[in-house]
Amino acid sequence: MGAIALTLVVLALAGADVPHLVAGAMAAMVSTFAVREKERGPQAVTLALGLPVALASVSLAALLHSHVVAGDLFFVALIFSAVYGRRFGDRGTALGLIGFQLYFVSLFVGATVEDLPELYGAVTTAVVCSAVVRFALVPETPAGTLERLREAFRARFAQLVSAQLDLLDAGPEEADRALDDVREGTARLHETALMIQGRLEEGTADEATARLVQRRVADAEIAAERLGLLLLTARSAERTDTLTLHLPGAPVPSAGRQPVRDAAVEALRRDLRALRLLVRQAGGTGLAQVRNRLLSYREEENLPAAAPAVQDVFRGVGEAARAVLGLRIALDGPQDESDDTPATARSREELDAEDVAIDAVEDTEREEPTGLRRPTTRAAVQVAVGSSLAIVGGELLSSHRWYWAVLTCWIVFLNTSSTGEILVKGYRRLLGTVFGVVAGILLAGLVGQHTWTAFALVLLFVFCMFYTAPLSYTLMSFFVTAALGLLYTLLHTYSMSVLVVRIAETALGAACGVFAAAVVLPVATDRRTNELLGTVLDRLGEVTGAAVDQLSGGPPVELLDQARELDQALADLRAAVQPLTHPVTPLRTRRDTARYVVALLETAAYHARSLAATAELLPTHPSIAADPRLRGAGRRIAHNIEALAAHVAGERTDERVETGPSIASLLEPQLPGTPRYGRVTDRVLRHLQRLDESVMGLARPLKVPVGKAPARTS
Template sequence: MAGLRTVGAILLALAVLAPLGTSVTHLVAGAMTAMVATFAIQEKEVRGQAITLALGLPVALAAISLGALLNSRVVAGDVFFIVLIFGAVYCRRFGDRGTALGLIGFQVYFVSLFVSASTSALPTLYLTLTIAFASSAVVRFAVVPETPERTLARLREAFRARLAQLIAHQIELLDADTDSGEGPEKVLDDLRRSTARLHEAALMIQGRLDEGSRDAAAAALLQRRVADAEIAAERLGVLLLNARSAERVETLTLHLPSAPVPLSRRGRIGPDAGTALRRDLRALHLLVVRLVPDDRGTALPYVRNRLLGYREEQGLPQGSPAIQDCFRAIGEAARAILGLRLATDGAQDEEYDSPEVMRSREEFEAEEISISGEAAEAAEDQTGLRRPTTRAAVQVSVGSALAIVGGEFLSTQRWYWAVLTCWVVFLNTASTGEIMVKGYRRLVGTVLGVVAGVALAGAVGNHTWAAFALVVLCVFGMFFTAPLSYAMMSFFVTAMLGLLYTLLNTYSLDVLVLRIEETALGAACGIIAAVLVLPVRTSHRTDEELGTVLGRLRDVVSAAVSQLSGGPAVDLVDLARDLDTALDDLRSSTKPLTHPIAPLRARRQTARYIVALLETCAYHARSLAATAELVPSSKSVAADARLALAGRRITHNIDLIAAQVRDEEPDGVIESGSSIASMLDSGRHEVLRTGSVAFRVLRHLQRLDEGIVGLARPLGVPLAAPESASEPERRLP
């Protein structure tokens, strides 16, 4: 959508400017300004977008004016450029509007350098920029409108598509043939990838809930239903892996790339059970794809009713305990899909409800009534040079000064490419490692883009509109590939520049080679500034993010266990959302450590293992929170005071690990030993029914306990000496 909106703004600006007899140089300026005016504004509310766009025009006019006035004054122009860079980065502290206005000011000043703006051309440039901003407004608000409600609706559809994709890969896992070498491994990779993408879609929905929902209650309800569907789908994947595996599979398997899974032959499931599983998984996939049934029959409600019956042990197919767990998980997934449909599309086809479906609807209604408003959490702001925006502004200014000096030695006319690269490698980065990886990717993309630029420039020759058409395609490629690969985005940027130089009649192979040299120089200057000026070590940032994740994991576990033990009800949805956000930040901060160019292989493997363990713990914490949310309103989920004992051990271990991450001396050792089930044994040795709510709570607590203990070894936290067991432990499958 961002690509379509930007391309539309460029095309509209060109369509208005061309009949006015605008020169090619000013057409290029108009196209670049329309692009900047469109992609710089990232606010979610339409009113905020309009205000920022209106404020951006005078900022752009001031930038183009100063660029034209200072174009012939080398020293004054360079000094102002550095001041402008500092201000543009510092403005990020004022939120999306400050970031957008700073970006517009910097990029439009860059446009003035690119087209060699002069004071005599200012009136025409003013008209060009005004038309570009107007074109951006028309496309943004009329042609390709973006409202929070529309965005959230698209994200809901994306979540449904990802959910259907995950279930399709689970069916492939059931059918995977272990006799072929690459079959199971490819299916497992697809399963891990689709699980991760479903979680990404859920996180994107979280970021748009407040603005895209009609009220706080609707936002909380949708968040609950999305979380339920994600948890149910992931749990189904783990149980299917257990059914296909020769031994017990941990949840970690779905989060750790290339984790070995000893899949057994399909024959071990049994032909009858395998056929029934395959049938029901395809029925579940159908429920996701066709969430709103048509009016031509009762087939879809019948399938839904049958799957929901598995929750009540009705019609449960025969098979081993692992196989029957899969059918129960299918029933839970069907319930989650029903809840998602009720939250998004409202109540429908109630006349076909079975008693099981009616009970599920009653549970959903009770949960909806119990949802409370969300509370805002105040974040502690840092001051001075410790504030990230101030530190980044100083770093970028120093790096840009070095890039200007070095760029002038390479070329007195194209030096600004080095400054642009230095600026770009600092965008959306927070540590030295991230800057190094981004600089490397930009250089790789630039080299490949130069090759493409040579080929495209030779192909278009003097055909102006053919060159503009290819420029528009490159712009769309930039935005389409930006979330996927920074190197690919840099490739399209450089290929576009080759075409723009062709339009300006300044194209040559030497210019594109100079582009590589300036890019390498700018990346090097950015890295030098990041290393020497107020550096933020990657390990320091990852430790901060890790401490945040552990703190929020403790909050979720503690609150969920308290509610499951009979404590007061709290807003677990908010706590779980904060945990997911912190984990996503940690995942981003560890990318420099897990990148293929990272030299320390052992450290790379350790970082992947820790993140995978935390993702596993977060999954079980979300599952606990989802179950605990049912306690106040459900008739089938009751509190158990014995769970508090297990919660204390888990939170104690999290506190010790968090202290180790903060470089504090841990006050004690990690407690392990007896399983959670044996700790809660009241002496009657009652057997928990597989698939019951109590069994599921204990299983999640057990996996959480194991995951937290597993974090102790790579983080260097001392473990308690194992105690000799006087009686066999009660283990959960």
């Protein structure tokens, strides 16, 4: 908004007419959102390169204005190049967007060769104003962005604790709604954690600091998620399956629909409110006392008299308070220790010991596909074919507005990887366009010829467009179309027939995009989801195997980076299955299966992350030590993950998922009279057991045969 407003002011003072005001506003918007590098230096280089690209694009659009065939052929070539440029990273993506969008702007305002001097001035002004806003008026630095994400993480953490408190208090009628809020809060906290991890390298001073923040964010996320699970268990007569926390629509266990009200639970309510306060506020004497009380629950002798499940929640509150303390130290530096109790001092010592143990590990390069197997190349070919069809069909619908079909075809290919994703995106864009046309009709009648009122509304709609983009593609399309209706009014080209053509061209462009995706080098949704599912299983196997090996006495490895790769792979899968889980899908059974599989994988990923976090504590935590027997207990999990991955990939389809005794029973003492679990904590065993159950649960929806595990000797 700042870039557009400054551009409009400068151009208005220079005496620009309305078409060039419109062109400048659109150019300012494009040159702002297209540049996505995280550091200021690369941003400046991309913006500097974007200006000649933009000028070349508007020049060719004006020169080819009267040469229909040559103009159409060049437009298709430009679209191919813009999509293909995504393979060169953020800069290639930005320059492709600028080239395509400025060509479109020229078509929108009907630029000719005679208009080029004024158009050059408008575009140059827009790029310069975008740079001024980006680097001077609203500077965005990696460190600043990371700081905002840190505050967002704290806010999400506090919101999740509030949702967990509501779940504790919810009666039978409100329990399921409260559980949905906890699920949503858990997912949002996880999303924010992934965003922080993606900004750590650029936003921190050195790699050691980045790794420290990464560890503390992961600890806090796991502690918050575990607290929610313990609360669910405390409401139930038996231990709650972790899947309940991840499967949409799963009800609160029936045995625990009525909250218990006694002295211990009242104390728990007080301490959950205290934890929320601890997350939100930074310091103070009163807050230090609250922190000390919560951290004391990490000591068994300080737990209140209560049922075992309620005591577990107090332990979870203590671990969450420890995670908050670690997060404060990592983000804000050393804290005041004058009011520390012995329990708090011990927690600080543990955190300090963990910080010293951080070592840098090099990332490994993964093989990338080549040729037509490369996603950017395939998408470039598809969008070129789809755009060619859109040009032909668009010309038949309207010789003056045909480019709307091309724009829609282009947009439905952005950030999509399968035919199903393109179909859903096209449907949402068409729906938003229809409602946007209705809004455009009403606003055009109200605004009339009030130029600056219309521009003010356009600015508002641009803000709403970008604000709603991550929330709803339909809403974003609505605001885009409403803004375009106002721009048509400013250009004196508004009419009912124009807006009807807008709907028709949008529908045609979406249809051409779906057709090209389905016919030209198609990537079926099933194939795409299977590829991503295989990737998730591979990453799950890597994290689990490395964590179990380290807990069994193996050499230390970098587990948090592996856990991050697992989380990213799962996020990609979650996005890819949206066409299968969309509310309008007619395949209800398939939708439920997809949701169930994703929920099981999220459950398995949670326990794998927890195992990785526990293994990272191994060198420094006094209550956790290696137990060689864990390696044998983890063999079945590793085999079953490999069997699932092989079946999804179509390899070794005779492999079976093996059942057998519980994980805990595999750790029987070798000598009579010795402790059953040695020095391995119960928490590790619970995570292994739940992970084993989740992996076993995937066998049925994935149609993998199940068999009894053969006897093995260690």
